[in-house]
Amino acid sequence: MRSDEIAGDERSGAVMASTTSRVRARDDDRADVCGLIDAALADGQLSSDEHAARTAAAMKAEYFGELDKLTWDLQIPGAFADTPVVRGGVRRRTRWWIPVGVLLVAALLGMGAGCVGSAADKTSGPPLPDLTTGAGQAYFIDRYRAEFGDTVADDLTIYPGYALFHRSTDNPLKSQYYHFDGDFDEFGSESARKPTTPTVDFGTVNLPVLARLLAGAVDSVKVPNGRISHMSLALPSGSEPDAAPLVSIYVRNEAQDSGSMEIAFDGEVLEVSPLRK
Known part of the structure; x- marks a missing residue:
């Protein structure tokens, strides 16, 4: 050229x-x-x-x-x-x-x-529940356990129509990236994984309490006409391996107003960050 x-x-x-x-x-x-x-x-x-x-x-x-x-x-x-x-x-x-x-x-x-597929793109099978609801969380946890035999991941981010996560392979020094939108699909090839990588057992979350908090999240953060955009279940950034994992819930509306909540796995509300622009 x-x-x-x-x-x-x-x-x-x-x-x-x-x-x-x-x-x-x-x-x-x-x-x-x-x-x-x-x-x-x-x-x-x-x-x-x-x-x-x-x-x-x-x-x-x-x-x-x-x-x-x-x-x-x-x-x-x-x-x-x-x-x-x-x-x-x-x-x-x-x-x-x-x-x-x-x-x-x-x-x-x-x-x-x-990685922005949604349940609406599925042409067969039962409709996927909103994964950011209590019912959606129960559905995902059941499907995950049936697929992998446990509920452990290195990280987990959940959107209304799909979830993204990494977990170790049969080799603990390798990690695989997955996408779930009703089916579990590998995305990309395996990558190197440190043996000290902390994991989160998201199946230990207090699901009944989490379901109630998810249902009231929009009101809690005071975002008018908002909806849960995504949520993550992970250890706090930069924390020690033995730190307690958190559920972080993010709410946003069409005007781009947003707010968030942080919840312990036992259901204790740790922080509420209301509407910010």
Whole structure:
């Protein structure tokens, strides 16, 4: 490519970046970025602390410019290549990472926009319950236990229509990334896993109490017309391995007002962060 063509590309890219940086992000866009961040953790680009910090920032982001800052230094899996958060920013050609394995898995999962599949895309089988409700949690825990024989994961993030998690393989030094939207599917290839990686047994959560707290989460954080965008069950970022795990619940509405709650696995409410803009 000639230098003048490269310069033209850079100028057009800069214009695109400036026009999209103040475009409002949707919940799906934030979920796309969380998928990118999850993939970066799975293949060793990010540490667990970096992953937690970027995920938290992504779910609070209001504009594409904020989301782009969280992914600008990451190699982009091919399965995410056509998502708005990737197409909307400036991407150098050398940063594309499109392994055949990832493309094949994406095709098999029917996830043309990365890890943002939903139950609505299913064409067969019973409808998937909202996984951010008590009934949805009970359904997921039962399905997980039937699939793996336990309820242990390195991390777990749950959206209304799907869940994302890592768990060790038969080899404790390897981790596999999974996507659940009624079926459990492996996403990408196995990645290295530290033997000291802490795990969470989310099956020990006090489900009756959690169900009541989930039902009242929108009122608790005082977000008008809000809904639970996602929830995570994990150890606090940077905590000691013997620390107690938390359930973090995030609520958002169409006006991008948001709030959150943190709950201990026994059902004790530890923190309520009401409406913030």
